Amino acid sequence: MMHELFLIDWPFVEWLSPALVLILGAFLVPVFQGVVQKFVRLAVPGLALIAVLGTAPGTYGSFQFLNMEMTLGRADSLSLVFAHVFGIMALIGAIYALHVRDNVQHMAGFIYAGSAMGAVFAGDLITLYVFWELMLLASVWLIWRNRQAASMAAGFRYLLVHAASGVLLLAGIVLYYTQAGSLSFDAIEIGGTAFWLILIGFMVNAAVPPLHAWLTDAYPEATVTGAVFLSAFTTKTAVYTLMRGFPETEALIWLGAVMTLWGVTYAVLANNIRRLLAFHIVSQVGFMVAGVGLGTAMALNGSAAHAFAHILYKALLFMSAGAIIHMTGRMKLTELGGLYRYMPLTFIFYMIAAFSISALPLTSGFVSKTMILEAYADQQAALVWLMLSLASAGTFLSVGLKLPWFAFMGHDSGLRPREAPANMLIAMGIAAFFCIYIGVRPELLYQLLPHQPVDYNAYTLAHVFWDLQLLSFVGLVFFVLLKFMAPKDKITLDTDWFYRKASPRAVRFIHHYGTIAWRNLLTAMLWPLRQIVSQALRFHGPQGVLARTWPTGNMVLWVAVLLVTSLLLYYI
Numbered sequence: 001m002m003h004e005l006f007l008i009d010w011p012f013v014e015w016l017s018p019a020l021v022l023i024l025g026a027f028l029v030p031v032f033q034g035v036v037q038k039f040v041r042l043a044v045p046g047l048a049l050i051a052v053l054g055t056a057p058g059t060y061g062s063f064q065f066l067n068m069e070m071t072l073g074r075a076d077s078l079s080l081v082f083a084h085v086f087g088i089m090a091l092i093g094a095i096y097a098l099h100v101r102d103n104v105q106h107m108a109g110f111i112y113a114g115s116a117m118g119a120v121f122a123g124d125l126i127t128l129y130v131f132w133e134l135m136l137l138a139s140v141w142l143i144w145r146n147r148q149a150a151s152m153a154a155g156f157r158y159l160l161v162h163a164a165s166g167v168l169l170l171a172g173i174v175l176y177y178t179q180a181g182s183l184s185f186d187a188i189e190i191g192g193t194a195f196w197l198i199l200i201g202f203m204v205n206a207a208v209p210p211l212h213a214w215l216t217d218a219y220p221e222a223t224v225t226g227a228v229f230l231s232a233f234t235t236k237t238a239v240y241t242l243m244r245g246f247p248e249t250e251a252l253i254w255l256g257a258v259m260t261l262w263g264v265t266y267a268v269l270a271n272n273i274r275r276l277l278a279f280h281i282v283s284q285v286g287f288m289v290a291g292v293g294l295g296t297a298m299a300l301n302g303s304a305a306h307a308f309a310h311i312l313y314k315a316l317l318f319m320s321a322g323a324i325i326h327m328t329g330r331m332k333l334t335e336l337g338g339l340y341r342y343m344p345l346t347f348i349f350y351m352i353a354a355f356s357i358s359a360l361p362l363t364s365g366f367v368s369k370t371m372i373l374e375a376y377a378d379q380q381a382a383l384v385w386l387m388l389s390l391a392s393a394g395t396f397l398s399v400g401l402k403l404p405w406f407a408f409m410g411h412d413s414g415l416r417p418r419e420a421p422a423n424m425l426i427a428m429g430i431a432a433f434f435c436i437y438i439g440v441r442p443e444l445l446y447q448l449l450p451h452q453p454v455d456y457n458a459y460t461l462a463h464v465f466w467d468l469q470l471l472s473f474v475g476l477v478f479f480v481l482l483k484f485m486a487p488k489d490k491i492t493l494d495t496d497w498f499y500r501k502a503s504p505r506a507v508r509f510i511h512h513y514g515t516i517a518w519r520n521l522l523t524a525m526l527w528p529l530r531q532i533v534s535q536a537l538r539f540h541g542p543q544g545v546l547a548r549t550w551p552t553g554n555m556v557l558w559v560a561v562l563l564v565t566s567l568l569l570y571y572i
Contacts, residue, residue: 017060017073017121018051018083019131022090022114026107038098041106045094045113049087052117055080059123068183071123077450078304082120082240084448085308086113088434089232089315096319096427097225105145109229111138116233120240124183125173125198128241132169132205135234136162142226143218151221157500158218161204165211169201188245199246205238206289207282208255209262213496215281216266220274220331224322227274231318232311235281239288239307243450248295256293257387259286264394266494271332271487273321273403277314280357280399283391284310290384291372297451298378302371304449309364309438313356316431317399320350323420323428324407330415333403333487338412346420347408349428354404356435358396359467364438366467367445367458374456374463393474400471401478406487 025044032040057080061072075083090113097106115138118131136159143155175194177183188195200211207215219230246252263283270276284306291303323346324339325331340347356363359370369392376385419425438445446454478485 017118018048018055018087019114019118019121021048021051022110022117023134026110026114029106029110030103041094041098042091044110045087045090048114048117049091052080052083052087055083062123065126068126068177069124070127070183072118072127073121074123074185075121077448077452078240078243079120081304081308081448081450082236083117085236085311086117086120086233089113089229089311090117092312092315092427092430093225093229093232095430096228096322096424098423099421100223100225102145102223104141105223105226108138108141108145109226112142112229113233116237119237122185125176125185126183128185129166129170129173132237133166135237136166139230139234142230143222145226146221146223148221154218154221157496158214161211161214165201165204168197168204172197172199172201185244187247199249202238202241202245203255205234206242206285207235207238207259208289209259209282210495212259212262212282213494216275216278216494217496219278219281220272224326227322228315228318231277231281231314235285236307236311239285239292239303242289242292243300243303247292247300249293252289252293253381253384254293256286256288256290257384259283259289260388260391261394262286264391264398266492267398268394268402269490269492270398271334271489273324273331273333273336273407274318276333276398276403277317277321280317280395281314283395284314284357286391287369287372287388290388291375294375294379294381296375296379298456299372299375301446301449301451301454301456302368302375305368305371305445306365308445308448309356309368309435312431312434312438313353313363313365316349316353316428316435317357319424319428319431320346320353323424324417326424327417327420328415330413332489333406334489336407336413336415337410338408339415339417340408342415342417343408343419345425346428347404349425349432350408351404352432352435354400356439358400358471359392360471361459361464361467362436362439364435364442364445366463367439367442370458370463370467371456389470393470396471396474397478401475402485402487405478405485 022044025040025047028040028044029037055075057076059071059074061070063070090110093109093113094106097109100106112135115131115134119128119135122128122131140155140159143151143158145151172194173183175192176188176190176198179190179192179194188198204211204214215235219227222230242249242252260283263279263281263286267276267279267283270279288303288306288310291299291306321331323343324336327343328336328339330336352363356365359365373385373388376388420428442458446456
């Protein structure tokens with residue numbers, strides 16, 4: 001049956017995957033206006049989600065290109081779990097952005113979501129690369145459309161970092177093809193340069209330190225609705241590629257563990273609410289990366305489950321933060337306080353997401369994060385297990401206590417905002433429903449996971465009591481040390497400081513000394529030609545310049561210059 005991956009049983013629809021529904025549907029947005037346009041903006045992600053729900057395992061759209069086997073659609077248990085949550089998130093994001101009148105944002109959001117979905121369905125590395133780069137070109141507009149100087153600068157840095165990683169990824173793909181003779185995207189077992197180039201390309205998008213600062217630099221500068229889309233797709237697409245291509249890569253164990261602690265450390269120091277949440281993307285993705293590195297069935301299932309849960313609760317956190325910014329115009333904790341009286345629904349939805357990311361029982365984060373911890377406990381990897389547990393404590397400290405206390409409770413900032421618009425509240429309500437529903441009925445999520453059957457019970461007494469003890473202790477520490485937890489309006493230096501400071505100097509150095517070197521090189525190359533021309537111009541015989549008989553040495557030199565020039569033009 002052709003409808004498994006597609007909407008209608010027509011011959012040409014074999015090429016119309018859920019990804020292309022979103023990408024092509026984006027171009028319908030500016031065609032319509034008013035209520036009709038809003039309907040289109042909901043119908044496009046709705047149809048894409050229906051297409052995903054009707055997807056059955058198989059390969060689609062295979063063809064030969066330059067003697068290379070290309071596969072546009074490869075649906076299996078791993079790609080489908082990501083495609084399902086991407087489809088849900090695209091629809092929630094469209095509802096949240098329903099009040100926005102900027103067509104560029106809506107188009108960029110749909111193309112971005114469609115590219116992420118195309119990447120997880122890609123059956124070969126070239127198709128993956130095309131969607132990978134399309135994600136970049138679409139997502140950067142969600143930053144630039146904020147129309148602030150900081151947004152423009154952050155967007156260009158975001159673009160340059162990902163462009164560099166794209167070059168590394170493409171170089172790795174080319175080398176891999178020359179070594180393996182295939183572009184099929186499965187576990188990459190060939191070591192050497194190709195292995196590491198592809199891995200680094202994926203790690204940049206996964207925001208693995210020290211290659212992570214593009215995320216915490218750019219996401220806080222995006223538009224209110226754009227940040228919601230950004231929080232969902234890039235890093236989780238990278239997690240998918242790591243799960244597909246690099247399971248059981250030991251380096252990812254330690255990189256993931258470092259990510260979890262790196263993110264929570266900077267989040268505790270952050271004052272900007274979206275920068276705080278951005279650092280927690282780094283931390284939470286670290287759990288997934290650590291699971292991929294371990295590579296057991298339990299760990300990989302945990303990474304997939306945590307990616308699914310994380311997309312929903314992290315989007316809810318960014319939606320709640322976006323509602324605050326939209327209604328108050330403020331984004332720093334030092335400027336907020338007492339908002340729960342005026343934005344009670346936003347506060348409730350935020351706390352549901354905060355409890356989820358903190359892995360409180362009966363929430364989605366609990367049933368996914370404990371699976372990764374259990375996988376490490378089974379392997380008796382005590383140090384990594386301890387690092388992940390400390391990161392869980394830091395998550396509750398910053399997201400579950402610090403941000404809500406100083407933004408919604410605490411002192412009265414004097415702000416009197418209204419509640420967020422209805423479409424924002426509806427989107428937040430849907431995401432909050434999933435956070436609780438998955439926590440209460442985890443078996444529905446477990447049925448989607450790649451390694452079946454899933455023999456895991458999150459709600460054992462050991463898991464529940466350990467988690468409650470950890471969160472209770474963190475809560476006690478927070479309130480005992482409350483005066484030391486107050487946010488400070490300071491800048492914390494991260495790894496982006498190096499390229500933000502070094503790059504302009506490098507450009508000036510290259511421009512100055514490169515110009516001199518190039519001028520000297522041209523002078524050296526053209527000196528023989530200048531000598532020949534000068535000799536020719538000094539001749540005033542009756543036969544004319546072109547009829548003169550030149551010395552043999554000059555003729556040989558002239559021929560050599562012409563030969564070198566022709567070779568350069570040919571190969572350039």
